[in-house]
Amino acid sequence: MFTDKIKTLGADFEEYTLKNRRHFKENPELSGQEFETSKYLKEEMKNLGYEIIEAEGTGFVALLDTKKEGKVVGFRADIDALPMDESEDNLKGKKAYCSKVKGAAHTCGHDGHMSIALTVGKIISEIKDELSGKVVFIFEEGEETGSGIPKMLDLLRKEDFGFDVILGNHVFSALESGKFALEKGPRMAGIARVKFNVVGRGGHGSRPDLSINPIFAASQILSGLATAWANQIDVTKTVTLGIAQVVAGTAFNIFPDKALVAGSLRFFDKEEGVKAMEIVENVVESTAKAHLCEVEYLEGHEILYTPVINDEKYSNIARETLKQLYGEESLEDGKIWFGSESFSRYDELAPIVLNLIGIKNDELGSGAEHHNVNFDLDEGALVPGAVASASIIVDFLNN
Secondary structure, X not given: OOHHHHHHHHHHOHHHHHXXXXXXHHOOOEOXXXXXXXXXXXXXXXXXXXXXXXXXXXXXXEEEEOOOOOOEEEEEXXXXXXOOOOOOEOOOOEOOOOOOOXXXXXXXXXXXXXXXXXXXXXXXXXXXXXXXXXXXXXXXXXXXXXXXXXXXXXXHHHHOOOOOEEEEEEEEEEEEOOOEEOOOEEEEEEEEEEEEEEEOEOEEOOOHHHOEOHXXXXXXXXXXXXXXXXXXXXXXXXXXXXXXXXXXXXXXXXXXXXXEEEEEEEEOOHHHXXXXXXXXXXXXXXXXXXXXXXXXXXXXXXXXXXXXXXXXXXXXXXXXXXXXXXXXXXXXXXXXXXXXXXXXXXXXXXOEEEEEXXXXXXXXXXXXXXXXXXXXXXXHHHHHHHHHHHHHHHHHHHO
């Protein structure tokens, strides 16, 4: 009943969608500093008739209450940018729009998420008299650093909305524009951060016997981890080991007191992720001890997020919605993403569904990896993404 109306509204709001995306693209703000971004979003949602409820920091929710008994559907968008500069070029040539802020860039696609959310808000506002229940738009600060999710969960628990389901989007550079991926089960990986110091005893480079060199211990830890991964991780349950930092020493002739090792694990099975973290700590501690070193785990050494696992019931409803909208050919199954998302934590409140929206367009040059200087998105995917999201929300309310 709503499909044609939502499609028409989406087309009518194309200029609005693109204006918002371009504004966010050119004016990115870093995690926890999204002051102007948050202000812009609040003003837009207020103008659409939503009630604004602020979280601690820059995050907030925008509530539409139809005043009619029904389901409660959440819809989440993240609002922060990454601390990096971006290239003016994508994979084919010049980007149409680029960050104007040095040291900040929307190279993960959150500009697209926000513009889609505003258009969905506009569509839902137009048809609210025909709906029952509540729709809660969740604008989360600091997704890239994890700073916003605890504050947002605190707010949502305090308000006690009683969610039936929470929907989220993520634009995806490995998926062709016009395609969607939202199967049941794991869609994005869980993440554990590995961060520790190997603690030895510093001294003069001429007498290694009078010092305890943490560098050799750290190198043996890395070799031991590689061997443990090959022999102890279940081969049917992928866990990646990504060591990204090894930092030690200030001069060629001074043994340092400490060697820092840091990285991340990614996994799609919660139990195997926990087991992998235990393997890391066992190898680290036993190897350090063999070299007369100690281990100092640092802040942030922990499992940060579990995998994003789409609820079977609601993902099946959403798939049927997309088939009606754009045909079965719009769905691409078998797509999983090793990136991680704070969206996984919303399953503490309700079933969740994450929809991956394709933005790869070879003709336009979009398709570079996320967090890459050449990252760009196909703006032509935004209105279909908004139409899909609004339609899914309506079908969630009606089922």
